[in-house]
Amino acid sequence: MAVTTHVPVAAEPEASAERRAPTGRESQVRMTWRRFKQHQLAFVSLWIVVLFYLVAVFAEFIAPMDASTYNPRYTYAPPQGIHFVAVDPDGSWHFGPYVNGYKTEIDPEALRRVFTIDPEVRHPLGFFVESEPYRLLGFIPMQHKLFGTVEPDAPLYVIGADRLGRDQLSRLIHGTRISLSIGLVGVVLSLVFGVIIGGFSGYYGGWFDGAVQRVIEFIRSLPTIPLWLGLAAALPRDWGPLQTYFAITLILSLLGWTELARVVRGRFLALRTEDFVTAAQLDGASDYRIIVRHMVPSFMSHIIAATTLAIPGMILAETALSFLGLGLQAPIVSWGTLLQDAQNIRTLAGAPWLLSPGIVVVVAILAMNFLGDGLRDAADPYGR
Amino acid sequence: MLSFLFRRLIAMVLTIWAVSFVAFAIIQLPPGDYLTSYMASLSAAGDRINPETIAALRERYGLDDPYVIQYFKWIGGIVQGDFGESFEWKAPVTDLIWGRLGNSILLEGLAILVMWLVALPIGIYAAVRKYSLGDYLATIGGFIGLAIPNFLFALVLMYLWYVYFGQTLGGLFSPDLEGSPWNLERILDFLAHAWAPVLVLATAGTAQLIRVMRANLLDELTKPYVVTARSKGLPEWRAILKYPVRVALNPLVSTIGWLLPTLVSSSVVVSVVMNLPTAGPLLLKSLTTQDMYLAGAIIMLLGILTVIGTLISDLILAWIDPRIRYGGR
């Protein structure tokens, strides 16, 4: 009997024993996990995603500088890179991470500052260097950064600086927190809408289901970006960063819940006719109990997979909105607002590192897509 | 067939009606009404505000009436082809949008064409030669195509073009041909400009179409009628092209229904990045300046455009799939 793996284990002891005699019962979660681990690309992606979220959580600690620390002396300073081995002119070798300093000249024609890397000057790097006091996550007081220059005032622009001489890497790290969290919060909101609406729709069916289906079809038939833009444009300009942040997530999930609702409804419809649900109904279990005890566990993994697949869409939407200037606004640093600096092609040609948020976006989206695909396959062994 | 057509038409009208609600809601959303913004823009420009004009406008849009009346005044105007005034441009909205909307449709149509022309052969190849090198390349390319936001792709393309050719990529026409009527020179000029945005717009859709085509065709290739086709003595490629590919096309046509909204969405963003004279930049500008009748009209028309496109794909589907045409299963 092939359907057993979908079913909560307690309901089917003999079937799972038959499938895997030596280990006996195996929970749904464990089985999904075991299948997931076989999916190598998804497994690697999982670690990449975890890394991304670690960066997001410990942004203040990992970023060598504050997102808004600027230094007009280093406008569009090029990337220094990190070096590990140095050879002095006298032939002696030095090991340990360092960055080079800059030489600046004024271009007599364009009257612009031109930076060149000065290989003579070396600023050694250290771990857990002391810094200005700051609060991790806004409440843990700290005085050290993960890494930084040992001399407190040496320039550190590993991947370059922006128009105001702010460290692009630090801004990218702070932006990661905003972009990833907006994806997460947006998806959680969508999930709440989706599970409630899709769940009711799928479990009770009838006219309610019909109406919900029409609404979903309607929303899905509309181009989302113009609508998002229209909604975002209505946000009052005098709102603070936090208000805008939540308003934007709300706007994103207002149109983003349909896919999750579709998945939930589909699972409910499929499960409603399963024997173990009928059995529970015949036993006189309440609707609530059937849904929570019997149905939800058997499609939890599907929801997790669908949720993972929905996050990239949210991140992309935020990035696009902010990029167009109608999403998050300037003091907030997100991948989208960072990319706003890259809108001018001439500037970009002089400072291509401004595109670095784009690379990060693509890597994050790819990893999440692979992860979601892997989870979906693992959750649904008979899906293909 | 007729009842199918009828049902689809009814659905389309209802959808457009719902779209008009959404557009109207967006017009109403910003704090203050249209005239406050209008007067603000007038006084900012140093113009004198004529109270009679204001009163006339107030009456025309029914700004003192309840929302329901306002809505009907607005939609009534639209039915007669009057979309209201843009205060930013000081011109009727209709004058502003048709040309740009035409450019949007042209670009999106070309993008769909390119998607199909590219995705179809690749998808067929990937399915027929499953797990071959070409299949893997198509899959990897598809994943990357899906993961790159199109405005980023546009930026990268423009950056590379600028760095390697020293030219900025963008616009749809050379300045001297901007307003000229369509002739061969203008068409060539258009194509010389349009390839880049079309390429950008088509990428993500192509990736999706390849995936859909591959999956559909893989399903169809194992169906018994393929064996029948071979058993007739048809050459392998002809058997595949005539039967399973033909059947796999049907669900592919219905993907336009969800491809089109995304395409319209991305064309808005890409047009802003590449500075194209389409509806996108106009929408963005109108939204940032709170020129709400213009914005509402564009949102409404983009919605209608999408709905009509979906209807067309439904009709094509009915035309090519007898099971839908005759209501069979």
Place this chain on the structure above:
Amino acid sequence: MTPLTPMDANETLLRMENVNIVFSSPDEADIEAVRQVDFTLTRGKTLALVGESGCGKSVTARAILRLLDKNARIDHGRILFSADGGEPTDIAALGSDSKAMRSIRGNRISMIFQEPMSSLSPVHTIGDQIDEMIMLHDDVEQKSARERTVELLDQVGIPGPRQRADSYPFQLSGGLRQRAMIAMALACKPDLLIADEPTTALDVTTQAQILDLLRALQAEYGMAMLFITHDLGVVAEIADEVAVMYLGDVVEQGNVFDVFRAPQHPYTRALMSSIPRMTRRAQRERLNPIQGNVPSPRNRPEGCAFTTRCPHAFAPCSSVHPGRTPAGEGHWARCHLLTHEDAPRVEGILQPGVPAIEGDRA
């Protein structure tokens, strides 16, 4: 029906000689799905290939048209086909998409399938699909092809053939679909018709009509027929000869009457006794199903495939593949019971040292 004479060697249309079909997969050892199959097909006669599902009968049939899946191949053996009495062609040696093979397929040998719904393209009309067959092999215009199509549809008993030609498969009933399928298969007047369980998906009355139709058409066209089925009732109805397959082996073959009257292989006997008989209630006996399950081809015994379920299995059965042993005119079986002196005695089987039961060897 009159008793049938054994096949005339001159009329031999197709001869399978020692054909093995092997399935390979990237991570497992090859599986011999069909081994050492021999049989002969004669014009105007029907050979029924009988066996449980998965015994290799469909694979054998498809091998004749070289329509095996990509992971299957004819490992060795010859399939000799002589359409016009000339030098026979070895189908097994042709390329599966070669021109020579394609000109045989559909033209000289055609096939009908179990599920007429899914075996016909859902998005082309019946007429289209039949026209195509005609135009592919005969150099005719679409118009005259359509005339032939209408004639064929009429001949297979489809009412209103001219209008029906423009119908899609889903607009026809199962019986009509199968008739259309038959019309298509006969479009080029083939020498051999392979029918792969053509009646299995149909209800009983339609089944009988289709069998009648096939018999009548065979008489008219004089073609040979290879009829694949798992239904012994159908075999009795349509076949002249029967070959019984079990797990890739043809275990017994012969004239339908001989095989039905005096089955020699324990598997054939078991099959026979698992069919219910129409008798008075009081005289009914318990059905005698075959013990155990069909093992997977992977676990097939080295010797006789039926060893694991055979009630009479003895020493050599599991290790030595039994050869073909004659049990009458054109009737043979692969069973050690027929050759070994020391085999257990089984009633009704021609064993060495046991006098023949009356009239078995005609």
